[in-house]
Amino acid sequence: MTAACTLAGVPGDGIGRVVEHYLDGELRGKPSHGVAKFVFESQFFSQRIGPPRIKHERGAMAVVDGQREIGPLSADFAVRLAARKARRHGVGIVGMINTQRYGILAPWSEQLAERGLVGLVANTSRPEATVHDAQTPFLGVNPVTFAFPTNDGTVSADMSTTLAPMGVLWEARRSGSPLPRDCFVDEHGAFTEDPDAARAAMVFGEHRGFALSLLIQILTGSLFGFPMSDGVDSTWTTGYTFIALNPTFVDQGDSHLAANTQLVETIRQAATCEGGTVRLPGQAGKDRAARARHAGRIELGEELYGRLRARATGDFTSD
CATH class of the missing domain: 3.30.1370.60 (Malate/L-lactate/L-sulpholactate dehydrogenase, NADPH binding domain)
Known part of the structure; x- marks a missing residue:
């Protein structure tokens, strides 16, 4: 990712921020807004004024x-x-x-x-x-x-x-994989799992x-x-x-x-039906990112990794 930014003309003092941002999305478990989004958006980096x-x-x-x-x-x-x-x-x-x-x-x-x-x-x-x-x-x-x-x-x-971000549709069209159920509709307003037939995301x-x-x-x-x-x-x-x-x-x-801290503590102590704790918004993603950073590695699909390597060699046109 750093090599791709360098070749795309990202200002030197901004490369780390750009890479960290997209990597963070991947680590938090949002791949449609992680490395895949970086690969897609990097083709436009050179258009900055x-x-x-x-x-x-x-x-x-x-x-x-x-x-x-x-x-x-x-x-x-x-x-x-x-x-x-x-x-x-x-x-x-x-x-x-x-x-x-x-x-x-x-x-x-x-x-x-x-x-x-x-x-x-x-x-x-x-x-x-x-x-x-x-x-x-x-x-x-x-x-x-x-x-x-x-x-x-x-x-x-x-x-x-x-119900699902448009990044899910873009990646499904690229890979030919089906869309998540009941998230996108076709031209007639009917739910579809066919990425080529989808015309809108459902609110x-x-x-x-x-x-x-x-x-x-x-x-x-x-x-x-x-x-x-x-x-x-x-x-x-x-x-x-x-x-x-x-x-x-x-x-x-x-x-x-102190008031916010007390509110969060009250939420965490709330009883659940199965005897667990209430999960705060965003916490699962943060925990997942912490585990990935501790492990020092993440897994990417072969197709995505190939696209990323192409960007790292200066290929910003193929996708």
């Missing part, structure tokens, strides 16, 4: 032109800007457009939580999602993550508002999921004057949102850390 720049800002809000920067690097810029504004105004709300994509969202909300803030990060996509009883895609897949700090680290959740939770996805569509679109639905026609017209909330702004000092 430069580092992101602030296009407009007023008070707690800012709009950033990503200048087609590599996704993890532009997201890092937006996170730092949102955090600075939250320190000054109590809240930082940053919208970014014209950037390359990144992998999983959780690291960006977690970076805000590590600064003692409550973080919320979301983005949209082309209209690739639909809802129950509909067959036309009209929403982005609209993933969202949030994280908050405790005295024992951060707690985070990272999810798509569709989870029927109208409740629909409502949440609709909120994210606004937060990543019209709030900043960004395109929505059919207006999102490429990577460069996709909207991203980074929100940082500063609990210390209501004169409670660091008491929120």
Whole structure:
């Protein structure tokens, strides 16, 4: 991955951040947003124009032109800007457009939580999602993550508002494998496991999921004057949102850390039907990543490893 970044012209001081970001997705058990996503996105790395720049800002809000920067690097810029504004105004709300994509969202909300803030990060996509009883895609897949700090680290959740992310469809089309059941629909709105017949991802939770996805569509679109639905026609017209909330702004000092820690402890002590413990959002992925880092190795399929090796030799066209 490092060799591929070097050959693709990733700035030297950003190579480690790019590699770590996609590797983290793989280690947390989200392969559609891990090494496979790196292999796909790396073909666009050379299209970066430069580092992101602030296009407009007023008070707690800012709009950033990503200048087609590599996704993890532009997201890092937006996170730092949102955090600075939250320190000054109590809240930082940053919208970014014209950037390359990144992998999983959780690291960006977690970076805000590590600064003692409550973080919320979301983005949209082309209209690739639909809802129950509909067959036309009209929403982005609209993933969202949030994280908050405790005295024992951060707690985070990272999810798509569709039953499966579009990365699953892309990889299924590439490998010819079937789609997960009841996650994608064909042109008639019927569920399909055929990746070539799939036309839209299904939003989870029927109208409740629909409502949440609709909120994210606004937060990543019209709030900043960004395109929505059919207006999102490429990577460069996709909207991203980074929100940082500063609990210390209501004169409670660091008491929120103790309160959050107590809440987490209460959740962990809650009884389950089988006598176990309640699993916090994101914990399974973090535990899996810790085990993989301890082992010092991960397994990749032969086909994916071959694509990765091609990138490492400078082949950014074959896929």
